Amino acid sequence: MMQRKSKVAALFAAVLMTGSVCARAEESFVDWLLNFQRTKGVKPVADKQYQEECGECHFAYQPGLLPAKSWELILNVEALRKHYGVNAELDKDTLKVIHDYAVENAADKSWYKRSRKIAVATEDGPAPLRITELRYISRKHHDIAEKMIKGNTGVKSLSFCDKCHTQAAQGVYDADTVNIPNYPNWDGWFNKY
Ligand code: HEC
Ligand code: HEC
Known part of the structure; x- marks a missing residue:
């Protein structure tokens, strides 16, 4: 004592x-x-090569949006040759930098809140190949009408997060930072009830 x-x-x-x-x-x-x-959102992209190479056709998805096992399947020579219907091949050295950056900053290696949720949700089962297929993500967009996504010339696909999430590049996906192109008066609550 x-x-x-x-x-x-x-x-x-x-x-x-x-x-x-x-x-x-x-x-x-x-x-x-x-x-x-x-740290409420997802860690913003900090690697210049990743930002440039992976931000060419769509906004550069933060590695924290998928678990490492997904990046392993997406970021290899074979897979990049037929990357969602396009060729996104990289030279060996660049691929190594990008692959390592993505794996080291994957959802299951991050403490950011949304990454934690994605990591827990994908712990078991096969590696998801799309962010938009994650249950956590598809559930959040369940109530948005197709005409506002695929039928919307300002969006075209749910994959283009930054078209609606005005702070996507900063890793912020909160509902109050959303602006759906061509639907300036969209109101989640009003549309739901
Ligand atoms: C040549 C163009 C091109 C380049 C370069 C490219 N992508 Fe893509 N990517 C696409 C297309 C097209 C899609 C499919 C979009 C859709 O389905 O609407 C896609 C989809 C994706 C998806 C799935 C998105 C979803 O639907 O959840 C991920 C993840 C992804 N790309 C990661 C990357 C990474 C990482 C890099 C850098 C190595 C990269 N992309 C470089 C064209 C490209
Ligand atoms: C068509 C516009 C649109 C696109 C494209 C889109 N979102 Fe969203 N997202 C929304 C809207 C609207 C909400 C709010 C839904 C609600 O509150 O009912 C939302 C909600 C979310 C939420 C939950 C926010 C919260 O406060 O809980 C996350 C996380 C999210 N989106 C991530 C993404 C990611 C990652 C992508 C790309 C792979 C994406 N979104 C693409 C419109 C979009």
Whole structure:
């Protein structure tokens, strides 16, 4: 008992003596708060080569939108030759950089909130080949009429996240940042009920 008390006292004294520790603790609390806000979504793309090569035909999907096992299937020589109906081949060196970046930042390696959800939902079962096929994602878009997606010249496909999610490039997918092209007055609640 005595021993524990003196340990606590010593710890307390140590904290008091180092005032700078307190200042730093406060600083990191602010950091944590800011981070908490930021880490709600998906980690934004930080690799220049990934951004350039994978942002050519569609916006560069954040690696945190799929688990590593999916990126393994998507980012290899064979698969890229017939990438969803197009040829998206890369030279060997570029492919290695992009593959490693995607795998290292995949949903199951990330602490961002939406990545965590995707990681948990895809833990078991086969690797999904599309973000739009994830139950978590398809469920979120269930109520949007086809005419607003495929029939909408400003969107064309649910795969083009950034057409509606105005902050998709920053990894933010919150419903209140959505703007469906050609449907400026779209209101989720009104359309649902
Ligand atoms: C030559 C054009 C082209 C390039 C370059 C390209 N893609 Fe694609 N990608 C496509 C097309 C076309 C689709 C299918 C879109 C659709 O179904 O509407 C697609 C779909 C995808 C999807 C599935 C999206 C969904 O529906 O959930 C992923 C993931 C993807 N690409 C990742 C990548 C990555 C990573 C790279 C960089 C190595 C890349 N793409 C480079 C053309 C390209
Ligand atoms: C046609 C426009 C459109 C496209 C394209 C689209 N979304 Fe959405 N998304 C929406 C709308 C609208 C909502 C809000 C739905 C609701 O609140 O009922 C939403 C909701 C979401 C949510 C849930 C947001 C929340 O606050 O819980 C996520 C995550 C999301 N989308 C991710 C994606 C991703 C990833 C893609 C691309 C693979 C994508 N979306 C493509 C319109 C779109």
